[in-house]
Every structure is written in structure tokens, then in C-alpha cells.
Amino acid sequence: MPFSLLKYGLRSRHVPFRDIPPTPDLKRSYDVVIIGGGGHGLAAAYYLSNVHGIRNVAVLEKGYLAGGNTARNTTTIRSNYMTEESVRFYKEGVELFETMSRDLGFNVMFSQRGQLTLAHSEATLRSFHLRAEMGKHMGTRIEVVDVRTVKELCPHLNLDLGGQHEVMGGLWHADGGTARHDAMAWGYARHAGARGVEIHQRTEVTGFEQAGDRVTHVRTNRGTIAVGQVLQAVGGLNGQVAAMAGIRLPIRCFPLQAMVTQPLKPFLDILVSSANLHTYLVQSSRGEVVIGGGSDPYQLASTRSTLDQKEHLAEGALHLFPFLYKVKLLRQWAGITDMTPDYSPIMGASPLKNYWLDCGWGTWGFKATPVAGKRMAETIATGRVPDVLKPFDLSRFDSFALLNEMGATAASH
Amino acid sequence: MKLLTCPVNGPRNITEFQYLGPVRAASADQPEQLIEALFYAENPLGVMREWWRHTPSNIVLIAERHTVSDQIVATYLPNRKPA
Numbered sequence A: 001m002p003f004s005l006l007k008y009g010l011r012s013r014h015v016p017f018r019d020i021p022p023t024p025d026l027k028r029s030y031d032v033v034i035i036g037g038g039g040h041g042l043a044a045a046y047y048l049s050n051v052h053g054i055r056n057v058a059v060l061e062k063g064y065l066a067g068g069n070t071a072r073n074t075t076t077i078r079s080n081y082m083t084e085e086s087v088r089f090y091k092e093g094v095e096l097f098e099t100m101s102r103d104l105g106f107n108v109m110f111s112q113r114g115q116l117t118l119a120h121s122e123a124t125l126r127s128f129h130l131r132a133e134m135g136k137h138m139g140t141r142i143e144v145v146d147v148r149t150v151k152e153l154c155p156h157l158n159l160d161l162g163g164q165h166e167v168m169g170g171l172w173h174a175d176g177g178t179a180r181h182d183a184m185a186w187g188y189a190r191h192a193g194a195r196g197v198e199i200h201q202r203t204e205v206t207g208f209e210q211a212g213d214r215v216t217h218v219r220t221n222r223g224t225i226a227v228g229q230v231l232q233a234v235g236g237l238n239g240q241v242a243a244m245a246g247i248r249l250p251i252r253c254f255p256l257q258a259m260v261t262q263p264l265k266p267f268l269d270i271l272v273s274s275a276n277l278h279t280y281l282v283q284s285s286r287g288e289v290v291i292g293g294g295s296d297p298y299q300l301a302s303t304r305s306t307l308d309q310k311e312h313l314a315e316g317a318l319h320l321f322p323f324l325y326k327v328k329l330l331r332q333w334a335g336i337t338d339m340t341p342d343y344s345p346i347m348g349a350s351p352l353k354n355y356w357l358d359c360g361w362g363t364w365g366f367k368a369t370p371v372a373g374k375r376m377a378e379t380i381a382t383g384r385v386p387d388v389l390k391p392f393d394l395s396r397f398d399s400f401a402l403l404n405e406m407g408a409t410a411a412s413h
Numbered sequence B: 001m002k003l004l005t006c007p008v009n010g011p012r013n014i015t016e017f018q019y020l021g022p023v024r025a026a027s028a029d030q031p032e033q034l035i036e037a038l039f040y041a042e043n044p045l046g047v048m049r050e051w052w053r054h055t056p057s058n059i060v061l062i063a064e065r066h067t068v069s070d071q072i073v074a075t076y077l078p079n080r081k082p083a
């Protein structure tokens, strides 16, 4: 190894290795066009090409690779949801993260450090019991813990919050963790590219041509292409892109903001979140404290930030860890989230025969990137929606079969 | 600080207001519009009419706001849209 390294260093001309192939010219037609080069689109491209042998695939991304919500999220990975359908689905997602670095040969730094959600009221504790029982029933690691255990898990936490809303217990989810979002996206892109998938950056879908109940062509700023099947996974703008295809989705755009502090010595080795304070914190492997919380209070399709929301996040963080009061913020940002009425995604068929939806991921879709990609690829390859995806069909809104995950989502993502 | 102009109290910090969502075209009172009214709220890229409430004075108002630039174009009391 040292010799090959030396040889490499002394060589005057060498071709650098590109993980992600350069953007080629658009072909006239593709078997599958994936709209959106975020994690979800790239994961689907990976599974289509590497598992199902479907390689005549183009991923169309209007900006740069994975620069949407995939680059903006706070990387909470967990499966402690409320309904059986959700827990089954997200559990599969967590399991795919457990083997992802090995599967992709790319270090995604998955750190399964566990997530602690705090209860500051009896009502919250009761809802935790429901989630814990469902999680145990489905075979995930989850339990309700008392204040003593909270203190053991997170010794620096301020439990009395100045006498207001003191911590009464918590929901401990040992399966919870974080991973490096960019690495995941690049890993998928690299393997998809190696199997012939074309990744077209700066390629914006601007419309569709349809014949009957099928999409025949996708129009882009770089030309029109014929398509066999289409997968839509465009993050915050899912409602708008679906509307171009004549599909109405029950989605509203809200910004979600987050921020990180300057790096500190390690003091927090779990994920902590408080539903009452609408704040959650995690310390990254660089030592930065990542702070996130609830969505903006009103609809907006913009990635602007506000001082109000940043102050709100800081307030929650200081209640939980008062000693952070002197710490400086290093970066802050926002993403546009595509919120559904029941805080569950919309996956599966659309009113068009060859147009598939992977939408409505709102504030919680990073953790689902591998499982959504895997199951959507399976759907496209076989033409059959797998059982695990069926509850998430768009038609659930017509039949009032909602999957309400608001309480298990709002402050934790 | 972002300001929103209350038709009664004048310009106030937007944090004094509660967002009540888009003015809905569909009505939950019409059975055939029920699903539309419950789940398919307006979500345009552009100017949208929406309900707001000034919480300290309990004044309910309409704002016309651009959903991309966040610019507030007009505010008025319900049914009193200025000409």
C-alpha cells in the first residue's frame, strides 16, 4: 500500500477517479425517467439498475445532485411511529441503514446511538406508551423510561426546566440513529452510474405529453424525451410537478429550518427531542450541535430563514441544555417541505398508468430514503405495488383511510 | 422582524398573528366537495388569499400574500376587500 501510494504521488499525469459520471447529452428515450435527483430518486435508480437489471434510466435533477432536502435534513433515523403500517415500513428503512455502508462500499457513518424523546406531561407519556407497545409488537427496540433512566441516558439534561414543564419520563428508541446524508446520496449515485444510469444535473422537468392515461414524453429545459415509465420524487415541489401531469396531490408547502453550533467536545451521545418544546438536538461527529424543531407557522415555497424561528429553536435548546448559552451558531438554513394532511407519505400508483409517486415526505423522509427507493424500484420493475407500500396510496384520502402520524412526527422528524 | 398590517391595529409583528390557512374554494358543507375541502388545500406558487387572526385583539382578517417571495400584497377585513 505505501508503495502504490508513493507511485501515485510521483506520477505526473493521472486521471482522477470520478464517483459520479459527468452529465451526458439526453437520449431520445428511456425505459424509466426519475424526476428529482435527491436521495429518493437516486435510491430508486440504484435499486432499478443494481437489483432489477433496468439500466436504461435517466435521473433528471433541476439543480445539483442531492442539493434539495437530502442536503438540508438533520438526519434523524428512527421507526418509533404510531401505526402498525408505518412502523413496519420505517423499520425496514432503519435495517437498510444498518448495512448501507457495507452494501454501498461507501462510509455513510451510520451511528445507531438511540433516540430519547422527552415527555413533559401525562398526556405525552400516555401517547409514548401506545407507541412503545406498537413498536415492541413490531419487533423494534423501544420502551418508556422514567426520569432516573433519562438522567442516566443524558446526564447533562436540565430536567426541571426552571420549574416549568419538568421532564416526567421519556421514550427510548435504541434503534434510532443518524447517518451522513450526502454520503448516502453519492453512494447510490455512484453505483447507479456504474450500471449505466444517466444522471442529468441542471435538467428541469417543465411539462409532460400524454396520450390517454399515460405519459408519453417528458419536457425539459434540455429537450423532450420519450418515456416508458416515470417516477416522481421532487421533494418540496411535489405538488407543483404532479400538477404539470394533471395530478392533484393533498400537499402544502411549509419551510422547515435548522441550524448547527460551533464544534464542542463530545457531551451528547444520543439524539434528544422534546415534543413540548418543539426542539431536538444531536451532536455530530464533528462536535457541532445540530438543532431542529417544528415547521414554519405559515405556507411558503421558499428556503428563506427567519430570526423568529431561529430564536424559537435556541430557546428550546437552552431549556434542555442551559450551558449552551455562550455557544455560537455556525450555519443555519431551511428547506421546502411537502406536507400531507396525515403526516404520512404518498407512495405508489397515480391516476396515470405509467406514472409513479414517491411524494409527501414532508419533514421526515430522509430515514425512508433506502426503503422508499427499494420498494418504488420494485413497484416499477414488477408493475405491482408491494404490500408494505399499499397503505400509503394516494387513494387513502378518498376513502378516509388516513395514517395519522402527526403526534409521532411533529418535533422529531 | 416581518410585519403584517392588521386592518384595525395597523402594522404589527407577524408573530402576533395566528395563521388560519388558505381561503378555501371548496366547502365541507357540500357533500361532493367534502374530500376536497378536508384534504386538498390551496397550495399555489403565487399570490394566495388566506385567513389570519391578530391574537391580542382577536381580529380575523384576510391577507393576500405571495407564497414564494413572502410579500404581503394586501390585508383587509373579511368581505371588505378594498376596490
Ligand SMILES: Cc1cc2nc3c(=O)[nH]c(=O)nc-3n(C[C@H](O)[C@H](O)[C@H](O)COP(=O)(O)OP(=O)(O)OC[C@H]3O[C@@H](n4cnc5c(N)ncnc54)[C@H](O)[C@@H]3O)c2cc1C
Binding pocket: A035, A036, A037, A038, A039, A040, A041, A060, A061, A062, A063, A064, A065, A066, A067, A068, A069, A070, A071, A072, A073, A074, A075, A076, A077, A203, A204, A205, A206, A233, A234, A235, A236, A237, A241, A256, A257, A258, A292, A333, A334, A335, A336, A337, A361, A362, A363, A364, A365, A366, A367, A368, A412, A413
Ligand atoms: C431542515 C430539515 C430537516 C429535516 N430533518 C429530517 C430528519 O431529521 N429526518 C428525516 O427523516 N427527514 C428529515 N427531513 C426531511 C427530508 O429531508 C426529506 O423528506 C427527504 O430528504 C426527501 O428526499 P427526496 O429525495 O424525496 O427530496 P429532495 O432531496 O428534496 O430531492 C428532490 C429533488 O428534486 C429536484 N426537483 C424539483 N423540481 C424539479 C423539476 N421540475 N425537475 C427536476 N428536478 C426537480 C430538486 O432540485 C431536488 O434536488 C428534513 C427536512 C428539512 C428541510
